[in-house]
Amino acid sequence: MSTINMDLSRLIEETSKEIEFSGVIGVKTGDDLIYSSGHGYSNRSDEIMNTAETRFGIASGCKLFTAIAICQLIQEGKLRFDSKLKDCLPIVFPDFHQNVTIHHLLTHTSGIPDYFDEEVMEDFEELWQKNPMYHIKRLKDFLPMFQDDVMMFEPGERFHYNNAGYIVLGLIVEEKTGLEFSEYIDKNIFLPCGMKDSGYFSMDKLPKNTALGYIDQENGTWRTNVYSLPIKGGADGGAYITIKDMFKLWEGLFSNQLLNKEYTNLLLEPHIAAEDEGKFYGYGIWIRKKNDAIFKYHLMGYDPGVSFNSAVYPANRLKTVIISNESMGPYDITCAIEKEL
Template sequence: MQGEIDRIAAEKNFSGVVSVDHAGDVELAQAYGLANRAYQVPNTLETRFGAASGSKGFTALAVLSLVREGVLDLSTTARSLLGDDLPLIADDVTVEHLLTHTSGIGDYLDEESDYDLTDYVIGAAHELTTTEAFLPLLDGHPTKFPAGERFGYNNGGFVVLALLAERASGVGYHDLVRERVLKPAGMTRTDFLRSDELPGDAAVGYLPIDGVDRSNVFHLPVLATGDGGIHTTAADMSAFWRALFAGQIVDDVAEVVRPRVDVPEEEPVQYARGFWVRGGTDTVMLIGSDAGVSFKSTHDPHTHTTRTVLSNTSDGAWPIARAISGGKW
């Protein structure tokens, strides 16, 4: 496998890390390209990469842990905690709808529209340092379809989930994820990093703009929230999957990853609560794509196999991810 991955990496000019392990035994772990092009800093296995929407699963787990404690309920309506905020969110939209992308609410970052990763779509990125700071961005988007009608991927819905979790628990979203997901999983190299003060072990995200590869610092919120953007490593993702399926994060994993809704894709794919599921299998996936970021981590609970690809370019992860997954989505 190593030779094939090396060939694809060279052909596609891959920048990132690829890892495959079985129950903690590493079969493949290799870094390619540069974490910082200006200073010629190479990627290593310890480099931290943005995960974009890959961290929606972490948001879901933090919310579900609050549900287990009775702080929230799956039937809790968004309106009951939003008050007068975001008035266009329908009264019947619940936590469950938001977790499964079936809320139908309007989205501030609508990936079903004519959206290009090189667009500057979030306005004053430097102001987005808290979940509450997203309220103006979330406001003013009309409902797309009635709650529960169908699947409709929704970034804003997971920001709303983070907001509901904060208001219900009285604890900030970032600390909820750290204490309820990262800590029990032993993810010591994973955290929310400000884009304007990335540490030296974090990869800068790059994307082509006007024929020049530039940093994604103006494309993403300065500090990630519920819809994605945490930084992590391949080793930490392996630790995450082992902890999740060992019941160390939540005690009813089967319910978390049980498919809830079909996703209209070319291949059979379903969605659980914060996690993708490969149709016809029990393989669970976290996937992220954004300006200067691409990420995919999959776990087969039967073989205990984890496959993770992290890249600091917008689409660099996909050829490698397909290769190590046998061409599957």
């Protein structure tokens, strides 16, 4: 093992211990796995440990899957980036702007109302007081939460992270293919990449080796997140994956296995500047620049009892996957790795 790899491993171990990390961490240089570790319990009650085989929810980390699906349909000629929402779905959105396009939805610039606006609401669990989470099984089940609300701003005016926009994109995938969204992703993304352990699983029938998400209370007690999230994930988040499968996804994307070179490049292009300096958004993916060069392509996901961070650092030929079954942790480990880079 090289000195750099040893230093990186030591740094990850120290940080994981310091923050009492629960989850899994994987680091690859090129095709070589240089670091892998599991921490904490996937099931606290039965004291089952997290391992490289454990499946974890990744929340918004799977917006990339939705963006890839849309780009596949555009590549096939079934849609265009400038296709208007009103021409793609038979669903009526009474107060949505007529000029909202696929590009706007992909880049969080549509201005449509969001069912969970992260700048206004802090607690994702508030949503399920009026709309029981066990009723949210299909993408159409999200519609009553935003369909009749008014626009936040004019399409294309600015970047504003929007979960509902990705629900709408998922509905477009269903409309254009005749498949349920999760079925389309299974067949056209997970299967071609060999991601055999990944899927949009229902929380009331999770497969074996799936970590339960944990919410720690201030008084030292804890509970699982089973009543905190939709019963089944949708086009804006909620798939379950393993670290091995996440590496396969990155490899499938960057080798033009999922999209041809033209559309892979379009997906990875920094289309819009986001909130922070040097931070951009492509299609379903965050992009960080340093000195006008791409420092990393990355995905993030946060839900009650779920935290996820995965990145590709082109100049360093490095890929990282960090997933937790608690509400925090991957960000701290990512920062420690980047300090070493």
